[in-house]
Amino acid sequence: MEERIHFYHINDLHSHFEHWQRIEHFIHERKAWHSDVGEETLVVDIGDHTDRFHPYTEALLGKGNVELLNKLGCQFATIGNNEGVTFSYDALNHLYDDAKFKVVVANLYDKNEQRPEWALPYSIHRTEKGTRIAMIGATAYFRVFYETLGWNITEPLEEIRQAVNEVKDQSDMIVLLSHLGLEYDELIANEMPEINLIFGGHTHHILHEGKYVNNTLLCGAGKGGTYVGHVELMVDKDKHIIQSEARLYDMNEEDPVQGEKDFVAMLYSEGKEKMSQEVCRLPHTLSVDWFEETPLITLLCKALKEWCDADCAFLNAGLLLDDLPAGSVTMHDLHRICPHPINPCVIELKGSELKEVIIQSTDKSWPHMQIKGFGFRGNVLGTMVYNDIKMNSRHEIWIGNEKLDAKKTYRLAIPDMFTFGFFFPAIKRTEKKVYYLPEFLRDLLLHELKEIY
Secondary structure (H helix, E strand, O other), X not given: OOEEEEEEEEOOOOOOOOOXXXXXXXXXXXXXXXXXXXXXXXXXXXXXXXXXXXXXXXXXXXXXXXXXXXXXXXXXXXXXXXXXXXXXXXXXXXXXXXXXXXXXXXXXXXXXXXXXXXXXXXXXXXXXXXXXXXXXXXXXXXXXXXHHHOXXXXXXXXXXXXXXXXXXXXXXXXXXXXXXXXXXXXHHHHHOOOOOEEEEOOOOOEOOOOEEEOOXXXXXXXXXXXXXXXXXXXXXXXXXXXXXXXXXXXXXXXXXXXXXXXXXXXXXXXXXXXXXXXXXXXXXXXXXXXOOOOHHHHHHHHHHHHHOOOOEEEEEHHHOOOOEOOEEEEHHHHHHXXXXXXXXXXXXEEHHHHHHHHHHHOOOOOOOOEOOEOOEXXXXXXXXXXXXXXXXXXOOEEEOOEEOOOOOEEEEEEEHHHHOOXXXXXXXXXXXXXXXXXXXXXXXXXXXXXXXX
């Protein structure tokens, strides 16, 4: 007897809840349609559902996101780096306590080098008509971050290969939930043709009709809840896939759901309410300007240097999004003005390298540059602000009260976003980096404000 199986997949929501009720309504309606004609439906999430830029995720440490996935009817999920490295060890270890779905992530181990109780390398789902579907999960190899938090993360390719070897004789098809990125998915499809279907995330790729690499169908549904992916498979009586079709549904084109704006506002309000505790009282407003140095960004830069026990520090003024008004300051206020999941970082550089970095940081085009990714959740980069760094018009530089020594090694404190991407080649090259986790820059700001006020 032939069987039709439907998969619905989402990835990289990043706590953008604007379309969540449409997603939920769409998937529930589709499941009902398929159920009415006796067809199987599986709902999967491919990670980075959480993002601590949103008050609801921040205040509930992601547990609210898990409850939304429960209500969606999610059956399998893997973790992304936003689940894996932006929460503390204990927060991640308890994130899925109330999950009604299975979490599959083959390459994560706890501090005792055991698999955490909540994470399976794979799970085999049997449809009502008897088709056995092996669901394997894997997440991006952010080794330094995971190890700093106390986790053991392993290279995903070997873990996936081992899982494939274990399930291939127990299943009729193999599905990979991959928070690894499209390039990695293509590599896996080439090296492991036993995998029939890869649902991908992390690189936010959009594959409107999927993409075949050999006989493996790759899928990706972008980011932010814009798309819901759907794969329809036809399986013959011998449990072989004889037909497959992939497509994406644009949630912008779906009819609005009654009350969806109220729902989004409710999530925001709940998060704000849970972060309403006062942390200090300001005698006067501390203002923010992305293109000028202000006392508040100066204070944060000083806190960054001291937290990292560094010789000097710099950061960008665009990290602070709004003023702190005079009067009561709450945890929500600090989250509102500094929502980024960005950690402090200290790097060691020779004086000659440090000079190169400092000169590059004065690039006049940077303050107005719009930045996406790297943990930055603001608008523009903003002007650079320095602590214990001074430079004159002849590019002579002082670190503290001493002129920069080209041969001396210095400790420079920066937001970790500057260790990624295109910003500073010298920083990207060096292996002498220490990331401070799980604290974010707003935690340093909190500490400094409480000390002063």
